[in-house]
Amino acid sequence: MENHLVISAFISEAKPMRYTPAGLPALDMRIEHVSRMTESGQERDVKVDIKAVAIGSVAERLAGQEIGSQWRFTGFLASPRSARTVVFHVQDFQQV
Incomplete structure (x- = not known):
């Protein structure tokens, strides 16, 4: 199985840096993707707000990085313990 996500998005929110129990820096943020896609031959506007870490x-x-700056993010999806939500774990990013 593979769990790999690549998405172009802008940073819409970033919380202050925190540290994991292991002492690693961690940044919680939200990223937003906006585009126009074709699905079943129909054009549709797509907007998604993603919780990321x-x-x-x-x-x-x-x-x-500045709020509103646009990037190409790569990483994977996971659910926090005892939660039904999805969090995008950013492993790398490049400026668009």
Whole structure:
């Protein structure tokens, strides 16, 4: 099985840096994707707001980026313990 997500989005919210129990930097944020896609031959506007987290050196690099800046994010999806929500774990990012 594979769990890999690549999405172009902008940073819509970033919380202050925190640290995991293991002492790693962690950045909780929200990213937003807006596009126009074709589905079943029909054009549709797509907008999605995604809860995301970055850990370690990726968190440190992302912490300095401006709200509204656009990036190409890569990572994987996971659910926090005892939750039904999905969180995008950012493993890398590049400027669009």
